[in-house]
Amino acid sequence: xxxxxxxxxxxxxxxxxxxxxxxxxxxxxxxxxxxxxxxxxxxxxxxxxxxxxxxxxxxxxxxxxxxxxxxxxxxxxxxxxxxxxxxxxxxxxxxxxxxxxxxxxxxxxxxxxxxxxxxxxxxxxxxxxxxxxxxxxxxxxxxxxxxxxxxxxxxxxxxxxxxxxxxxxxxxxxxxxxxxxxxxxxxxxxxxxxxxxxxxxxxxxxxxxxxxxxxxxxxxxxxxxxxxxxxxxxxxxxxxxxxxxxxxxxxxxxxxxxxxxxxxxxxxxxxxxxxxxxxxxxxxxxxxxxxxxxxxxxxxxxxxxxxxxxxxxxxxxxxxxxxxxxxxxxxxxxxxxxxxxxxxxxxxxxxxxxxxxxxxxxxxxxxxxxxxxxxxxxxxxxxxxxxxx
Amino acid sequence: xxxxxxxxxxxxxxxxxxxxxxxxxxxxxxxxxxxxxxxxxxxxxxxxxxxxxxxxxxxxxxxxxxxxxxxxxxxxxxxxxxxxxxxxxxxxxxxxxxxxxxxxxxxxxxxxxxxxxxxxxxxxxxxxxxxxxxxxxxxxxxxxxxxxxxxxxxxxxxxxxxxxxxxxxxxxxxxxxxxxxxxxxxxxxxxxxxxxxxxxxxxxxxxxxxxxxxxxxxxxxxxxxxxxxxxxxxxxxxxxxxxxxxxxxxxxxxxxxxxxxxxxxxxxxxxxxxxxxxxxxxxxxxxxxxxxxxxxxxxxxxxxxxxxxxxxxxxxxxxxxxxxxxxxxxxxxxxxxxxxxxxxxxxxxxxxxxxxxxxxxxxxxxxxxxx
Numbered sequence: 001x002x003x004x005x006x007x008x009x010x011x012x013x014x015x016x017x018x019x020x021x022x023x024x025x026x027x028x029x030x031x032x033x034x035x036x037x038x039x040x041x042x043x044x045x046x047x048x049x050x051x052x053x054x055x056x057x058x059x060x061x062x063x064x065x066x067x068x069x070x071x072x073x074x075x076x077x078x079x080x081x082x083x084x085x086x087x088x089x090x091x092x093x094x095x096x097x098x099x100x101x102x103x104x105x106x107x108x109x110x111x112x113x114x115x116x117x118x119x120x121x122x123x124x125x126x127x128x129x130x131x132x133x134x135x136x137x138x139x140x141x142x143x144x145x146x147x148x149x150x151x152x153x154x155x156x157x158x159x160x161x162x163x164x165x166x167x168x169x170x171x172x173x174x175x176x177x178x179x180x181x182x183x184x185x186x187x188x189x190x191x192x193x194x195x196x197x198x199x200x201x202x203x204x205x206x207x208x209x210x211x212x213x214x215x216x217x218x219x220x221x222x223x224x225x226x227x228x229x230x231x232x233x234x235x236x237x238x239x240x241x242x243x244x245x246x247x248x249x250x251x252x253x254x255x256x257x258x259x260x261x262x263x264x265x266x267x268x269x270x271x272x273x274x275x276x277x278x279x280x281x282x283x284x285x286x287x288x289x290x291x292x293x294x295x296x297x298x299x300x301x302x303x304x305x306x307x308x309x310x311x312x313x314x315x316x317x318x319x320x321x322x323x324x325x326x327x328x329x330x331x332x333x334x335x336x337x338x339x340x341x342x343x344x345x346x347x348x349x350x351x352x353x354x355x356x357x358x359x360x361x362x363x364x365x366x367x368x369x370x371x372x373x374x375x376x377x378x379x380x381x382x383x384x385x386x387x388x389x
Numbered sequence: 390x391x392x393x394x395x396x397x398x399x400x401x402x403x404x405x406x407x408x409x410x411x412x413x414x415x416x417x418x419x420x421x422x423x424x425x426x427x428x429x430x431x432x433x434x435x436x437x438x439x440x441x442x443x444x445x446x447x448x449x450x451x452x453x454x455x456x457x458x459x460x461x462x463x464x465x466x467x468x469x470x471x472x473x474x475x476x477x478x479x480x481x482x483x484x485x486x487x488x489x490x491x492x493x494x495x496x497x498x499x500x501x502x503x504x505x506x507x508x509x510x511x512x513x514x515x516x517x518x519x520x521x522x523x524x525x526x527x528x529x530x531x532x533x534x535x536x537x538x539x540x541x542x543x544x545x546x547x548x549x550x551x552x553x554x555x556x557x558x559x560x561x562x563x564x565x566x567x568x569x570x571x572x573x574x575x576x577x578x579x580x581x582x583x584x585x586x587x588x589x590x591x592x593x594x595x596x597x598x599x600x601x602x603x604x605x606x607x608x609x610x611x612x613x614x615x616x617x618x619x620x621x622x623x624x625x626x627x628x629x630x631x632x633x634x635x636x637x638x639x640x641x642x643x644x645x646x647x648x649x650x651x652x653x654x655x656x657x658x659x660x661x662x663x664x665x666x667x668x669x670x671x672x673x674x675x676x677x678x679x680x681x682x683x684x685x686x687x688x689x690x691x692x693x694x695x696x697x698x699x700x701x702x703x704x705x706x707x708x709x710x711x712x713x714x715x716x717x718x719x720x721x722x723x724x725x726x727x728x729x730x731x732x733x734x735x736x737x738x739x740x741x742x743x744x745x746x747x748x749x750x751x752x753x754x755x756x757x758x759x760x
Contacts, residue, residue: 193688220457221629221671222685224672225682229682247601249601250674253673254678254682273678288601288602289675292675293634295674297634303605305602308556
């Protein structure tokens with residue numbers, strides 16, 4: 001297909017993006033380093049929990065995103081992993097201002113977007129799009145493919161029906177769908193094809209930045225690879241920047257240039273993909289990687305099995321949020337500091353950020369010892385009574 | 390009420406399970422022979438399971454792999470007699486220790502279901518009853534199948550919750566499913582399924598809805614319980630990692646048919662069928678960064694309108710003229726079955742030549758999606 005050696009690094013930064021729609025990004029690239037496309041600064045999103053007699057007294061908050069800072073570089077794919085409830089989807093939506101933030105700021109091309117008026121925001125939105133997880137729930141069943149993909153261009157001023165149809169046909173071809181399907185409805189397509197429609201919709205306004213929220217997790221394995229390759233090709237051709245949110249670590253490793261790991265509303269590690277998969281510097285990252293089943297029956301690995309569930313984001317533990325399940329803390333004799341001081345994200349190796357007080361203690365030997373300890377001290381199951389034999 | 394005697398305090402296995410108890414040694418515990426389960430819909434007949442045979446040996450784990458719609462879940466439902474209209478088992482035998490389950494009356498199959506064969510489902514939220522406490526759901530099975538009284542079955546429920554690693558089991562037994570997390574609910578399901586110490590556990594995508602760290606917990610739990618209870622597991626999943634980790638033998642299904650079957654290392658290391666190869670090559674693997682994933686082009690054929698000949702033909706990179714005739718499932722090596730015309734070494738058979746370009750093109754044009 002296209003660009004054999006272009007790999008995952010994306011188009012050269014600053015290369016002119018090919019035109020799809022006759023609009024070029026308003027020259028709003030004021031300020032901000034050119035490498036940084038999206039900057040997220042201390043972003044917080046709390047969902048209020050209301051209760052009481054009339055159901056309107058504030059009784060708490062789900063701290064879905066709780067002070068997250070990072071930046072997405074132009075042309076890269078930043079993968080964001082974490083388990084359900086860690087706030088990764090909320091983060092993606094807040095960055096696009098699809099839901100309002102509680103505090104913090106997001107800069108797009110150096111421009112803060114949270115205080116923009118609706119007209120200015122509309123123009124920024126052309127350049128920031130999203131592909132949703134559920135290809136069944138995210139397409140309006142009463143609209144044809146042409147209407148779904150053409151809606152954005154219409155809203156943004158492409159009023160000529162013929163031009164819109166031409167554009168939609170071009171987009172359908174680009175995402176690998178048959179152009180003659182323009183008048184069909186979503187239910188006539190398979191899951192993978194629907195996801196392609198969702199991608200065509202996101203591309204319709206010729207954006208620079210796309211948030212992909214679990215774009216392949218609802219798809220069958222053989223279809224997943226088709227969609228991943230498509231996203232890869234589009235990045236090469238159009239110079240796109242992706243924030244790729246997923247829970248599948250192998251998929252994220254495949255597609256990302258850098259990876260961020262979230263736990264309970266916090267970013268706990270951020271590093272280039274090879275670093276994070278080979279030298280993880282946060283005990284949670286280590287455990288996540290160790291939990292993935294190996295696709296090789298000869299390597300039935302022993303693993304670090306975390307105890308218990310993720311605590312509720314409405315009442316996260318004090319100190320380090322991971323300390324209640326942390327295998328490293330246990331190994332170090334449960335230092336008090338983990339339960340009291342919240343670790344800040346710090347640079348442990350060049351370009352590798354971690355939020356762990358004891359990241360230096362994570363060595364291959366320590367990991368191996370933890371795996372062994374876990375498999376010997378058989379997990380918290382009741383003593384086996386000889387039931388049958 | 391039929392079935393064995395009831396009223397024993399300590400549940401002990403009354404059904405044969407180990408070869409020593411069963412007398413005959415080489416008969417598999419569960420044998421499915423040429424099973425056909427079809428759904429008679431308004432639009433036509435869907436052959437969800439169409440001539441599937443496999444067997445499950447004592448204490449072994451059989452992985453059944455395939456994508457959505459390949460019939461793997463329907464095969465499991467057929468074993469448990471849970472296929473209802475418009476579906477029907479139109480042919481085949483399901484031999485549990487020599488007894489054909491297809492021929493059993495509804496009453497008799499009830500005694501098997503949940504007792505000798507238990508099942509856990511993918512969605513713990515929708516398969517637990519929301520208006521019963523976790524303890525009740527387990528004790529229901531216990532009193533039904535083991536004939537224990539109310540107090541004894543309630544105690545058994547708490548004991549089971551402890552066994553699957555639920556902390557504070559006594560309190561949890563009084564809670565409702567919505568009060569538990571996904572991983573906890575799956576544990577409750579497993580506890581309910583295992584409360585009668587079944588000889589066979591059918592696990593339909595048991596970890597698909599769970600996060601990786603919780604999946605790891607559940608897999609470890611299943612391994613431990615498997616070793617402790619010496620039970621056989623039929624593990625249905627699309628996750629090749631889970632299969633590689635858990636299974637002894639593997640059955641790969643495609644469009645209602647078994648396309649490949651062997652022991653787990655053979656299937657993963659020397660796959661013969663192009664579909665199995667495609668599946669294994671299309672998944673990204675941890676620690677192996679490829680520039681590009683291989684794809685299986687196209688989509689699964691419409692079950693109402695299956696192509697003639699090999700069902701995988703239109704997506705197959707090695708399709709040949711001979712593939713217009715449906716290949717049989719044949720033994721290419723001892724214990725290794727594949728439904729493909731390729732020779733055991735993977736060469737096209739002597740009669741056919743490589744796929745003509747026009748066949749491949751016509752097939753590609755027919756499918757709107759291309760790789």
